[in-house]
Amino acid sequence: MSDSTAASITAICDEFENDRTRMIDIVRAVQARTGGVDSEAMTTIAEKTGARRVEVESVVTFYSFLSEEPKGKTVIWLCDDIIDRMHGYDEVLAAFAAELGIGPGDTTSDGAFSLERTACIGMCDQAPAALINDTVVTELTAEKARAIVAELREHGDPTRLVTEPGDGNNAHELVRAMVRNNIREAGPVLFSPLNRGEGVRKALGMSPVEVIRTVKTSRLRGRGGAGFPAGMKWEFTRGAQGDEKYVLCNADEGEPGTFKDRVLLTEMPDRVFAGMTIAGYAIGARTGILYLRSEYAYLRAFLEDVLEQRRSDDLLGENIIGSDFDFDITIQMGAGAYICGEETAMISSCEGLRGDPKTRPPFPAQKGYLGRPTTVNNVETLCCVTKIMEEGPATFSHLGTVQSSGTKLLSVSGDCERPGIYEVELGLSVHELLEKVGATDAIAVQVGGASGTMIGPDQYERCICFDDLATGGSIMVFGPGRNILEVAHAFMEFFEEESCGYCTPCRVGNVLLKTYLERILAGRGEPGDLETMERISKTMVTTSRCGLGQTASNPVMTTLKNFRPVYEALVTDDPDGLRRAFDLKQAVAASEDLTGRESIHA
Amino acid sequence: MGKKYTFTIDGVSVEAEAGQSIIEAADAAGVYIPRLCHRPGLQAFGSCRICTVLVNGRPVAACTEPAVEGMIVQNDVETLREFRRTLIEMLFVEGNHFCMFCEKSGNCELQALAYRFGITAPTLPYANPKREIDASHPDIFVDRNRCILCARCVRASRDLDGKAVFDFVGRGPDKTIAVNAEARLADTDIDITDEALNVCPVGALMRKRVGYAVPIGQRLYDHEPIGSEIEARRSGAEE
Numbered sequence: 001m002s003d004s005t006a007a008s009i010t011a012i013c014d015e016f017e018n019d020r021t022r023m024i025d026i027v028r029a030v031q032a033r034t035g036g037v038d039s040e041a042m043t044t045i046a047e048k049t050g051a052r053r054v055e056v057e058s059v060v061t062f063y064s065f066l067s068e069e070p071k072g073k074t075v076i077w078l079c080d081d082i083i084d085r086m087h088g089y090d091e092v093l094a095a096f097a098a099e100l101g102i103g104p105g106d107t108t109s110d111g112a113f114s115l116e117r118t119a120c121i122g123m124c125d126q127a128p129a130a131l132i133n134d135t136v137v138t139e140l141t142a143e144k145a146r147a148i149v150a151e152l153r154e155h156g157d158p159t160r161l162v163t164e165p166g167d168g169n170n171a172h173e174l175v176r177a178m179v180r181n182n183i184r185e186a187g188p189v190l191f192s193p194l195n196r197g198e199g200v201r202k203a204l205g206m207s208p209v210e211v212i213r214t215v216k217t218s219r220l221r222g223r224g225g226a227g228f229p230a231g232m233k234w235e236f237t238r239g240a241q242g243d244e245k246y247v248l249c250n251a252d253e254g255e256p257g258t259f260k261d262r263v264l265l266t267e268m269p270d271r272v273f274a275g276m277t278i279a280g281y282a283i284g285a286r287t288g289i290l291y292l293r294s295e296y297a298y299l300r301a302f303l304e305d306v307l308e309q310r311r312s313d314d315l316l317g318e319n320i321i322g323s324d325f326d327f328d329i330t331i332q333m334g335a336g337a338y339i340c341g342e343e344t345a346m347i348s349s350c351e352g353l354r355g356d357p358k359t360r361p362p363f364p365a366q367k368g369y370l371g372r373p374t375t376v377n378n379v380e381t382l383c384c385v386t387k388i389m390e391e392g393p394a395t396f397s398h399l400g401t402v403q404s405s406g407t408k409l410l411s412v413s414g415d416c417e418r419p420g421i422y423e424v425e426l427g428l429s430v431h432e433l434l435e436k437v438g439a440t441d442a443i444a445v446q447v448g449g450a451s452g453t454m455i456g457p458d459q460y461e462r463c464i465c466f467d468d469l470a471t472g473g474s475i476m477v478f479g480p481g482r483n484i485l486e487v488a489h490a491f492m493e494f495f496e497e498e499s500c501g502y503c504t505p506c507r508v509g510n511v512l513l514k515t516y517l518e519r520i521l522a523g524r525g526e527p528g529d530l531e532t533m534e535r536i537s538k539t540m541v542t543t544s545r546c547g548l549g550q551t552a553s554n555p556v557m558t559t560l561k562n563f564r565p566v567y568e569a570l571v572t573d574d575p576d577g578l579r580r581a582f583d584l585k586q587a588v589a590a591s592e593d594l595t596g597r598e599s600i601h602a
Numbered sequence: 603m604g605k606k607y608t609f610t611i612d613g614v615s616v617e618a619e620a621g622q623s624i625i626e627a628a629d630a631a632g633v634y635i636p637r638l639c640h641r642p643g644l645q646a647f648g649s650c651r652i653c654t655v656l657v658n659g660r661p662v663a664a665c666t667e668p669a670v671e672g673m674i675v676q677n678d679v680e681t682l683r684e685f686r687r688t689l690i691e692m693l694f695v696e697g698n699h700f701c702m703f704c705e706k707s708g709n710c711e712l713q714a715l716a717y718r719f720g721i722t723a724p725t726l727p728y729a730n731p732k733r734e735i736d737a738s739h740p741d742i743f744v745d746r747n748r749c750i751l752c753a754r755c756v757r758a759s760r761d762l763d764g765k766a767v768f769d770f771v772g773r774g775p776d777k778t779i780a781v782n783a784e785a786r787l788a789d790t791d792i793d794i795t796d797e798a799l800n801v802c803p804v805g806a807l808m809r810k811r812v813g814y815a816v817p818i819g820q821r822l823y824d825h826e827p828i829g830s831e832i833e834a835r836r837s838g839a840e841e
Contacts, residue, residue, distance in 0.1 A: 039784050054769040054782040061771040337773075354770070359648050359666045501751070501770075501777030503649050508692035508729075511775050515727050532726070539688040542661045542681075543651040581727075 001040045008033050009041050013048035020049040021370070023059050023352030024335055027066055035070035035111075055353075062354040062500075063335035064118065065294050072107045072114035074152055076100075077131040078140075080117040081256050082490040083413045083476060084128040088141060092128050093117070095142035099149040113152075119338060119494055121295040122259040124413035124476070125182045125420045132158040134297040136179050169266045174302040181263050182420025185436065187407040189387045189396065190380065190423050196270055197315055199386035203278040204323045208238065211282040215385060218393035219405040223380035224250060224341070225448060225472030226547070227404075230385065233375055236365035237283040240373035245285040247276050248369060248376040250346060252293040254338035255449030256494060257474035260409035261379040263421050265292075265299055268383055269306045273329055275382025277316065278389055280327040283375055288329040291346050294336050303331060338498035342546050343376035344368075345500065356500050357546040380409055380473070400426035404465035408473065412437045415479030430469070431460040439477045444484055444563070449474035450491040451551035454484070454558045484563050485570070489517040491555035499548065506549030509540040513556050524580045525571035530560060609673040611635075611655075614836075618669035625653055625664040628677070632836025634829035635677050636686055636718070638693075638711055638803055639752035640665040645761060647753045652689050652715070654682060683719065690716050691724040696775075698733065698747035699804075705813050706805030708821025712750060713804075714828035729775070736781070738788035741810055742799065749779050749806035759798040767792045779806070 012029045016022040026045060027037050034041065037060045046053040060066045065077075078084075078093055097103055100113050107114040123129035126138035135158035137148065148161060165171035166180040183191060203211050216231030237245060249272065253261040264272060276288040292300060307329055310316040318326045337355040339345045344358035347369050368374025377385075384406055388396050397405045404426035410433070413419045417438025424433070430447070434440055446454050447464065448471035455462065455469070462468050464475075478487060492514035501507045516533050519525050537553035537560075544550045560567060574580045588599050604620040611624075611633050618627035623646060628635050638650040646665045653664040656676040664677075676682065693712060701707045716722075733746035751770065756779075760766040767790045771780040783789035792798065799809060818824070 043784070052766055052769070052782050053784070054766075054771070054780050057771050057780060058769050062773050354773075359646065361668065497774055499774040501772070501774045503651050504689050504692050504696075504750075505651055507751075507775060507777065508696045511729060512692070512695075512726055535684065535688055536726075539685045539692075543654040543685050543689060545648060545651065545663070 001038070005034055006040075006044060009044045010048060013045060018048050018050070019352075020051040020055075021350075021352040023049065023051065023056070024063075024333065024349060026352075027056070027060055028333060028335055031066060031071075035073070036067045038068055038070065058354050059352070063294075063337050064497075065336035069107075070111070071116075073112050074156065074158060075114040075116060075131075075133060077116045077118040077121070078104070079119075079121045079123060079127065079129050079131075081120045081124060081127065082487055083124040083257060085490065086414065086482070087127045089128045091142040092130075092140045092145050095145035096149065099146050112156075113149075118295075118336070119498065120254060120256040120258075122253060122262045122293075123179065124257050125259060125411065126180060127413065131295060132161065135159050135161060136177050136298055137161055138178055138180070169302065172302055174305050175266070175299060177298050179262070179266075179298075181267060183263060183267075184412075184418050184420040185422040185424065187423030187425070188399065189407045190264065190268065190271075190383050190409055192387065194268065194270055195390055197274075197313065197321070199271075199274045199389035200277050200281075200315055201321055202389045203281055204321055204325060208282045208284065211278060211389070212238065214393050215282070215388060218384075218388045218396040219402075220381065220384050220388060220396065221404065221466055222378055223384065223408065223472065224378035225255070225451075225470060227466035227470055230377065230381055233365065233377070234279060234282045236363070237373045237375040240366050242373040244287070244370075244372045245283050246369045246372060246374040247279045247283065247285045247288040248343070248346060248350065248374055249276050249288065249290045249382055250341060250343065250376055250378050251296065252291050252334055252341040252346060253379070253472070254293060254341050254498075255451065255472050255474050256491070257411060257413050257446070257449050257476040258472055259411045259413075260421055260473040262296060262299075264379050264383055264409070265296065265303065269303055270310070271383045271386045272379050273307065273310055274315070274389075275377070275385040276329055277320070277327050278385050279375060279377060279382065281325055283373070285375075286326050286328070288327065289350055289369070290329060290331045291334060291340070291350060292331050293334045293340075297333065300331060300333070307331075337500075338494075339500045339546075339548055342548055344546070346376060347374060354500070356502050357548075359545075378472075401463075401465055403467050408464065408471075410464070410471070410475050411473045412475045412477065414477035415439060415442065415482070416477045424464070426465040428464050429461050430455065430464065433464065433475065434460065434477070437475075437477065439479065441480055442477045443480055443482060444478040444487070446474070446476040446478070446487070447471050449476070450494050451548070451554055452558075453554065454487070454562060456562050459562065484559055484566050485517060485521055488555040488559045489514065489521060492517060492552075495548070495552040495555075499552065503543075503545040503549060505540040505544045506546075506552055509536050509544075509549070510552055512536050513553060517556070519581055520567065520570050523570065524583065525567075526580050527571050527573060529571055529581075530564075530567055534560060607669050607671040609669060609671065609675060611675040611677050612679070616669075622669050623665055624655060624657070624662075624667050624669050624673075624675060627669045628664065629832055630835075632833055633677065634832040635664045636715060636829065637665060638715065638750065639754065641754055641801055641803075643762070644754060644757045644801065647757065650689065650693070650750065650752055652686050654685060656682065687719045687721060688726075690719060690721060691726050693750050694721075694724045695726045695728045697729075697731065697749065704748065704805045705808060706748070708816075708818055708824050710805060710823075711803035711828060714823035717823070718827040718829060731775075733778070736787045737810075738786035739792065740788070741794040742787060742792060743808055743810055744779065744781070744787055745806050745808065746778055747806075748804045750804055751777060751779065752803060754801040754803065755779070755798045755807050758801045759792070759796065762797040765791055765796070765798075767796075767798060
């Protein structure tokens with residue numbers, strides 16, 4: 001390490017006050033400066049922050065956007081989602097690889113480019129998409145990929161790839177992204193005209209207990225997917241003992257196929273921040289943290305600016321709107337980990353740790369961020385809160401159904417005519433939704449992302465709501481000709497990569513389910529495999545430590561239930577009584593290599 | 603004097619001190635709940651999930667779940683036995699475990715659990731991973747082939763030895779145990795007398811030069827299944 005590099009790492013640590021709870025910020029900054037966080041850098045960071053060296057290593061090796069090896073000056077992160085694969089991912093990857101002369105995971109010898117694949121970046125409505133450093137490029141083709149590389153070779157500045165910014169705030173000078181909002185249906189709650197400051201003002205006119213009662217009256221349930229009543233969550237946090245309390249906003253939407261929070265953060269950031277402020281007032285917090293996924297780094301400067309405006313407008317800071325309530329919000333960047341959308345993993349990440357979920361009990365409402373009572377709410381939930389304050393709970397609770405009040409944002413992608421964002425009342429049937437999006441010929445719909453439910457046409461009358469088909473917002477549509485098992489396999493690949501590895505069932509189960517799916521897809525499945533897959537799935541559901549592991553087998557469980565004939569057609573007994581799973585050719589390959597002789601295969 | 607709670611495990615009445623976990627109360631009462639990552643004297647971790655029990659029908663890890671008055675715990679029931687067999691198998695196929703030439707054989711908790719559950723060979727496909735051995739230290743070696751990521755050494759080194767030699771790096775199937783040095787165990791401050799060396803349930807963290815000092819046939823689990831030592835407390839009391 002050169003002296004100047006060492007000095008800059010030291011300076012970065014100083015900038016974050018050598019605070020080990022800010023480890024994610026520190027390692028992100030070091031990587032931005034030096035391309036990676038190498039062994040020497042880890043030692044320096046450990047010395048400066050008082051963390052053990054292995055703790056720094058533990059963090060760097062956990063998050064997918066962090067790397068020990070130095071990455072190229074320009075890193076192309078191509079989104080490898082099932083939706084991207086359906087829209088030409090393979091050709092785009094091949095074009096990038098050919099043009100750069102490297103494969104995924106590699107860096108060009110001159111250190112100019114790295115090519116990486118990554119999980120869902122929240123752009124399924126404009127797939128295939130990629131991040132080039134922090135710049136989003138959408139609707140890629142092989143031709144565009146070649147042009148991008150040629151252009152970057154000329155000037156090296158990914159931000160200059162954006163020649164035509166998208167609609168709305170995507171064109172804002174602090175965003176300047178080619179991303180399009182694709183708001184196909186704006187409902188009465190989330191994209192209704194904003195009455196800036198009104199939600200906070202109304203809340204501050206009530207007591208915190210009245211605010212909580214109002215939210216309870218609206219019957220608002222958490223929009224992240226689990227559907228826990230928001231008012232009750234606040235009540236627990238308010239009632240917990242603690243000198244400091246915190247509001248965390250979960251802007252780590254990583255569920256494959258979801259992108260609604262991207263659009264809310266782009267178009268309605270004031271409503272999100274107002275919701276956090278109201279939550280802070282209700283539970284007795286003075287600090288809020290927006291946990292922003294690394295994929296949405298392109299929105300950060302814009303969001304910081306909105307926060308600054310709110311401070312100057314007396315909507316954040318000390319004595320908000322002349323009251324004695326103080327509240328401010330900071331933004332914590334993620335570093336690439338789906339698991340950090342799980343609330344206790346998110347708290348770990350905010351504390352500068354690996355994104356491992358925490359042991360419960362205690363629950364975040366009792367002991368959350370830095371051991372203090374914490375409420376974690378989804379971006380959309382907080383937008384709903386603001387609207388509920390603006391207009392009162394009745395307007396909201398009259399929408400939707402009794403158990404699932406209000407509207408829900410759906411992120412629709414895949415084989416449909418009109419992919420994008422739909423704000424619909426909860427209780428809508430899948431059939432009605434498919435009419436709206438132009439996908440009446442769908443052979444399957446994945447509701448709720450990879451961790452959700454795969455249904456076929458015989459179930460399109462089912463409803464999208466918390467008590468039937470719950471979803472954090474992801475709806476993926478699969479048209480005629482799509483292979484259901486390939487979809488399930490893609491989801492299991494995703495979970496294998498995104499499992500934190502803490503508990504046995506999730507760490508091992510995902511790999512096993514993926515292995516069985518691969519066998520079956522290769523025509524080597526045996527009838528007993530289906531029962532084994534069910535046994536593994538049930539073990540994962542019952543014994544996993546957090547929601548990720550408890551739902552990760554859903555791609556297999558729900559396709560085994562709803563598309564069983566597809567599996568059964570592929571798993572058959574061998575007529576000669578041989579074990580189909582045993583691949584003789586593969587088994588002797590290594591010895592063939594060693595001996596230099598080829599066996600005779602039947 | 604703390605508060606006392608009474609609850610049942612498979613119909614057997616068990617007493618717990620306030621703050622005790624289900625597994626601690628069960629151990630004291632002589633009710634065996636199978637486990638791997640849990641070890642008395644170490645902070646609860648909850649990674650292996652073998653101690654999963656049903657509390658009023660809801661699955662929880664008995665090592666991290668506090669005992670509460672009146673809870674109805676199901677432990678030795680067939681659904682849970684099947685999940686436990688699957689978890690044990692998962693741990694075998696995830697790593698590279700060769701009992702027949704492992705020094706830990708007979709004293710190994712993973713092997714002993716498999717025998718207790720009637721597993722003679724895994725039925726799930728092996729991952730056959732490439733894992734590293736660290737034999738850099740003169741007295742101690744780490745064989746990651748056998749590691750089950752239970753964090754006993756992590757906790758013992760941190761909380762009992764006051765050193766924190768170990769931690770985890772990587773994620774998902776790539777998660778492995780690592781040492782607090784650039785690469786080698788030899789560069790840490792671990793010592794042969796550390797408590798961390800006494801807690802590994804498998805043969806992953808071992809002392810060098812003690813091969814087969816106790817012959818096979820005279821080892822911890824050679825005659826009685828694992829858990830018998832806990833169950834003896836209860837049957838002893840009843841007789």
